Amino acid sequence: MILNENYTLGNGLTIPKIALGTWQMSEEQAEQASLAAIRTGYRHIDTAAAYCNEKGVGRALKACGIPRGELFVTSKIPAEIKSYKQAKESIRNSLDYIGSEIDLILIHSPTPWDELWGNGNRYYEENLEVWKALEEEHRAGNIRALGVSNFNADDIRNILSHCEIKPLVNQICVYIGNVPKGVIEYCKDENILVEAYSPNATGRLKNNATVAETAKKYGVSVPRLGIRFCLQLGLLPLPKTVHEEYIRQNADVDFNISDGDMQLLLSL
Ligand SMILES: NC(=O)c1ccc[n+]([C@@H]2O[C@H](COP(=O)([O-])OP(=O)(O)OC[C@H]3O[C@@H](n4cnc5c(N)ncnc54)[C@H](OP(=O)(O)O)[C@@H]3O)[C@@H](O)[C@H]2O)c1
Structure with missing residues (x-):
């Protein structure tokens, strides 16, 4: 059953194979949905500073009755934060809101949101500054794994060629009809979980x-x-x-999509 299955990140940390997403949830909704998910057997919750609901997720983690070590929580440094100092502040706030330790923190986007498809500036230097802040908090034992989100192969290459601690996750938009094969392949080659x-x-x-x-x-939804x-x-x-x-x-996803139907869905 999927709720009992994990992937293993490049640093040996296990990460539950499915997570509850919490974008567009209020703090209260995130608390209630996280509690419901954990009751159901989920052990992984995805939040972000930009969702303004980390406190709700943090309350659920404390109230759920499951030892913190059995739960996995991901948060993100907002896309607009592109300096070391602001990144440190953002991480401190996330740690305060969620608890004393966070399993995974991502850079939410390589560029501020309004420039994601924009002017070609990929903020390489600035993302390295943010990465430095993440590495420090990792070394201090406050974050167990580091990653990125919405990064393309060049954005990741920039981090890989300067970092001391590697990104282990890239969180990107994937659904039937939207499968960015190039970046998925690149991440697999670099042992980065997508x-x-x-x-x-x-x-x-x-x-x-x-x-x-x-x-x-x-016979499924x-x-x-x-x-x-x-x-x-x-x-x-x-x-x-x-x-x-x-x-x-x-x-409840323990069924198998045939190879033929996977090809059909991949062609959409
Ligand atoms: N890193 C990033 O930049 C980024 C960007 C977007 C999202 N994310 C993460 O990915 C998560 C998921 O993405 P998403 O929020 O865009 O949405 P999604 O999971 O693709 O879809 C959510 C929508 O589907 C509905 N839904 C879910 N399960 C359903 C079911 N079994 N039957 C009927 N309707 C169902 C939900 O309705 P109800 O809630 O009303 O039930 C909601 O309207 C986010 O919450 C966030 O954690 C990350």
Whole structure:
């Protein structure tokens, strides 16, 4: 069962194969959804400073009754933070809100959001400064693994060629119809685990007729097909839902999409 399965990161740390996503949840919703997920058997929650709900996730981790060592929490340094000093402050705040230790912290984006597809500045120097802050907190024992998000191969190469502690995760947007094969292959070659955010296309996956038909063929909902698809690509999906019933359904993905149907879905 997926809830009992882990990947192993390049530093030997195990990371549960599925996480609850919490983007667009209030602090209260993140607390309640995290508690529901942990009750269901999830052991991995994905949050970010920019979601403004880390305190809710932190409260759930403390209240859930499961030893902290059995839970895995990811947070992120906001995309707009591009200096060492601000990165240190952001990490301190995340540690205060979530607890004394965070399993994984990512740089949320190589560029500020409004420049992601923009003017060509990839903020190489600035991301190295942010990375330095992450490395210090890792050495101090406050973060167990470091990673990036929305990074392309050149953005990662920049970190790899200057870092002392390697990025072990790249969290990117992957769903049926949006599979960035180049960066996924690059990450696999570098032993960087790829996490699939928006595996349900932020709720839009059901609008594709082929996806809906394929889900029907397997007798599953479209979100479950989308999550299973990511797992069969060797990725770590982060489905978001505030509903306990969906939280449960989204972890019920022990079915197999045939090779032929994987090819069909990959062609969309
Ligand atoms: N690193 C980044 O830049 C980045 C960017 C985007 C997302 N993320 C992470 O990835 C997570 C997931 O991505 P996402 O939030 O874009 O959304 P998603 O997981 O692709 O889809 C969420 C939507 O699907 C609905 N849903 C989920 N399970 C369902 C089910 N079984 N049946 C029916 N509807 C269902 C949810 O509704 P309800 O909530 O109403 O149930 C919500 O509207 C985020 O929460 C965040 O943690 C990271």
